[in-house]
Amino acid sequence: MAISRRIVLHFPRRLVDRPIVYRLIKDYNLEFNILKAAVTPDEEGLMVLELSGKQQEYDKGIRYLTTNGVKIQALSQDVIRNDDRCTHCGACITICPTGAFELESPTRQVRFYNEKCVACGLCIKACPPRAMELHF
């Protein structure tokens, strides 16, 4: 069975210069789409990936990552809307490149579909009341 997941990888300092993702393709035949990559000031690596392939190989690939010391988180937990601050103005709607915000009809409330979110962070600073929060 083929699956596709959006995940966040945290690389410890000792792995930042190693070709980890390359092995995912070569050894586990997984397809990936890099949504975001960064090295933080304390030299920890961070990568947001959409990873797809056969379930069995996906699981093996994830095991390979974790045994090598890569921490893995599901992406959907990472961009969060603080509903106490959101005013439902809708300024985010045209900013989001993946269309993760939609206006609900007829209430015109803004819905946030975090499964569509790629954690690019554009909405965070474009939100006037700063209701969107990024947690890695």
Next chain:
Amino acid sequence: MTKTIEEINEKIQQGKAVVVTAEEVIDLVKHKSTKKVAQEVDVVTTGTFGPMCSSGAYINIGHSKPRIKLGGGRVYLNDVPAYAAFAAIDIYIGANALPDDDPRNRVYPGEFNYGGGHVIEELVAAKDVRLVATAYGTDCYPRKRLETWINIKDLNEAVLFNLRNACQNYNIAVNLSDRTLYTYMGMLKPNLGNANYCSAGQLSPLLNDPYYKTIGIGTKIFLGGGTGFITWQGTQHNPNVLRSENGVPKRGAGTLAVTGDLKQMSPRWLVGTSMLGYGCNITVGIGIPIPILSEEILHYTSVTDDDIFAPVVDYSKAYPQMESDILGEVSYAQLKSGRIIIQGKEVPTASLSSYPRAVEIAAILKEWILSGKFGLTQPVAPLPGIESGTIFKPLKERPIQE
């Protein structure tokens, strides 16, 4: 058919008044004649919840022992400078004020995470705010330095005092250039990437009373979750703009200056706001009741988004360069469909004003009136109308030659 405000207030007191929102009245006139609806309905409530830049609050902090004269000194609230040019302990904090060490746009686009609007929101939320002041000291006010926590509960007065709010209509902002713009109308993507607007349209107070026939100086309103009053026309109030046949302005027109006791307001309706690359601001909730004194007034309140038009303005050139060209006019119904056509291109739209919150304000105000706790007021003076001959002037710049 005519009614008076006294008659309507009597019905409110007896619990007999019929109150509907500016959205609900639209449905009523679809099924019945304007005349019939005007007989039945006593009040139409309106609402708007958007960033309103020219806002601020004054507070009186109480005298310290020994006394300090803040006027002529410097005062900071949570590191944000407040205006200290009044007598001893009165200060004013404007929504756009920024901490001295905020990088502004030196790191472009500036984030503007905390400013005067946020201080006001925290005051209203009854959070402690850090006040740091320096003064020059006098015989009667000897103290030169003050550092203290203050809380709205302990202040003598805390009053929201906004110079320009509730704009009757507003530009639709777009960007014709090839780089992203960061404006008070939000982030504008290059090459007509998006179009941002800012009005509650058919629910917005002054769009429901286009000639200011009931809304005037002295009108009691919903302000920031409490009650307030219209104290004057807002700055840049300009009744003499292009209007549709229905009387509704097609450009920015009327504005309101409003005042109210901050102590009874709520942070849900006064929200500190950050505009990326532009600055700090505050989003303000305002609701105004319109007494249905005649069929004509009812007719104005039944205006729909289809009948309200706003100009599309390029913020890469026309707006900053004070050029009057517009790229067309679009109705709020078109804007709310999510897409408009500009220069043959389909452009996605977004709002900076919250329609769901405007609906909520109109509903709260309706509830207040129905419960008898909010009576209607007769304006003590009208807002300047078309007959006033008001002209909105640009700056007459005269270079200073030394």
